[in-house]
Amino acid sequence: MYLEKLTLLNFKNYPELEVQFSSKINCFTGNNGVGKTNILDAIYYLSFCKSFLVSSDLLNVKHHEKLFVINGSYQIADSVDDIHCGFEQGRGKRFKRNKKDYERLADHIGLIPLVLISPYDINLIIGGSEERRKFMDGIISQFDRQYLFDLQRYNRVLLQRNYLLKQFGKTRSIDEEVLSLYDAELAETSSYIFQKRTQFVTDIKPIFQKYFTHITSGKEEVSLGYQSSLIENDLLTLLSEARKNDLSALYTTEGIHKDELNLLLGEHPIRKLGSQGQQKSYLVALKLAQFEYIQIQCGFKPILLLDDVFDKLDSQRVEQIIKLVAQHSFGQIFITDTNPARIGNVLRQIDGEYFHFHVENSQLTRLYEEIEYPTA
Numbered sequence: 117m118y119l120e121k122l123t124l125l126n127f128k129n130y131p132e133l134e135v136q137f138s139s140k141i142n143c144f145t146g147n148n149g150v151g152k153t154n155i156l157d158a159i160y161y162l163s164f165c166k167s168f169l170v171s172s173d174l175l176n177v178k179h180h181e182k183l184f185v186i187n188g189s190y191q192i193a194d195s196v197d198d199i200h201c202g203f204e205q206g207r208g209k210r211f212k213r214n215k216k217d218y219e220r221l222a223d224h225i226g227l228i229p230l231v232l233i234s235p236y237d238i239n240l241i242i243g244g245s246e247e248r249r250k251f252m253d254g255i256i257s258q259f260d261r262q263y264l265f266d267l268q269r270y271n272r273v274l275l276q277r278n279y280l281l282k283q284f285g286k287t288r289s290i291d292e293e294v295l296s297l298y299d300a301e302l303a304e305t306s307s308y309i310f311q312k313r314t315q316f317v318t319d320i321k322p323i324f325q326k327y328f329t330h331i332t333s334g335k336e337e338v339s340l341g342y343q344s345s346l347i348e349n350d351l352l353t354l355l356s357e358a359r360k361n362d363l364s365a366l367y368t369t370e371g372i373h374k375d376e377l378n379l380l381l382g383e384h385p386i387r388k389l390g391s392q393g394q395q396k397s398y399l400v401a402l403k404l405a406q407f408e409y410i411q412i413q414c415g416f417k418p419i420l421l422l423d424d425v426f427d428k429l430d431s432q433r434v435e436q437i438i439k440l441v442a443q444h445s446f447g448q449i450f451i452t453d454t455n456p457a458r459i460g461n462v463l464r465q466i467d468g469e470y471f472h473f474h475v476e477n478s479q480l481t482r483l484y485e486e487i488e489y490p491t492a
């Protein structure tokens with residue numbers, strides 16, 4: 117599956133654009149602010165029905181215009197699928213597949229799997245544990261309805277339980293029976309989530325280690341670890357043991373909402389000790405592991421978007437990453453970089469198809485291999 121053609125109308129800085137892509141590597145280089153990331157965002161839109169940069173659709177309409185259109189023609193198996201996304205101020209968003217409207221956007225999500233690595237993802241490495249739980253939940257729930265259902269139920273009950281505890285702070289009285297009902301429900305919904313998270317970390321760890329070793333040429337040892345109090349005991353017991361604590365803390369101190377995905381460099385958390393380049397390498401390896409995990413689950417290769425991933429990485433690591441994703445185990449890839457020399461010179465050594473586009477004045481110009489780039 118790959119994106120053959122993209123057309124844009126009044127999408128951000130692009131009044132009009134039509135571009136044909138390679139089924140392998142496509143890279144966009146140009147100065148800051150010329151619209152490289154905006155191209156990736158349009159591709160992301162076609163998969164997830166939303167931007168990865170801004171939450172309001174209106175902000176994606178070119179200034180002083182009223183609507184935007186994104187069209188993508190995908191080769192899926194042996195046929196072409198046309199995906200249309202239109203947004204008009206005051207009328208909202210419409211998604212069509214082969215000219216037929218979707219009833220719900222949710223019916224479209226999943227048709228074109230996609231993995232994005234962007235500078236914003238660094239929070240997965242350096243942010244709080246919630247970021248890493250979101251990472252696990254986002255991937256697992258794509259392929260497991262029960263997981264999603266149990267997680268939503270767990271979160272709802274958790275809110276109710278926390279509300280009850282907060283009320284206790286004000287009134288100093290609490291209905292212990294209701295609290296016990298909540299405990300039972302939290303225990304019930306958490307067991308499947310715990311089991312699936314355990315399995316997920318077991319599955320993804322060796323894939324992650326493989327990619328990290330490749331990017332760093334095996335210079336550093338890394339590991340992933342799933343940390344949960346449910347490893348020690350079942351949640352019902354934990355909650356009853358923690359009840360006194362909860363009544364003084366006024367929130368629920370035990371449960372899968374406290375789980376952590378430990379990201380280790382050697383024996384230490386990468387968050388605390390890793391250099392920026394090490395953290396970036398870690399992020400790329402984790403995301404590539406996500407790519408492979410999704411591929412195993414859905415049976416074909418997602419589209420891969422690499423937005424500005426090479427910043428802070430030494431030239432050896434950049435080369436390793438480009439060579440890695442150029443291999444046949446990855447499918448169609450879109451890369452942005454400000455430095456045409458850095459990427460152009462690696463691409464020319466690769467034995468495989470790539471399209472290199474120069475971005476300027478809201479236009480894409482394809483560069484051909486015979487162009488020599490000055491070394492950076």
Ligand SMILES: Nc1ncnc2c1ncn2[C@@H]1O[C@H](COP(=O)(O)OP(=O)(O)OP(=O)(O)O)[C@@H](O)[C@H]1O
Pocket residue numbers: 127128129130146147148149150151152153154155175176177178179424452454
């Ligand atoms: N709704 C909009 N209408 C017009 N222009 C917009 C709109 N939204 C964003 N832009 C413009 O898009 C440009 C940013 O594009 P983008 O983020 O793709 O740049 P980039 O090439 O990735 O830059 P960098 O190298 O700094 O990452 C800005 O110049 C911004 O003004």
Ligand SMILES: [Mg+2]
Pocket residue numbers: 152153154423424452
């Ligand atoms: Mg950018």
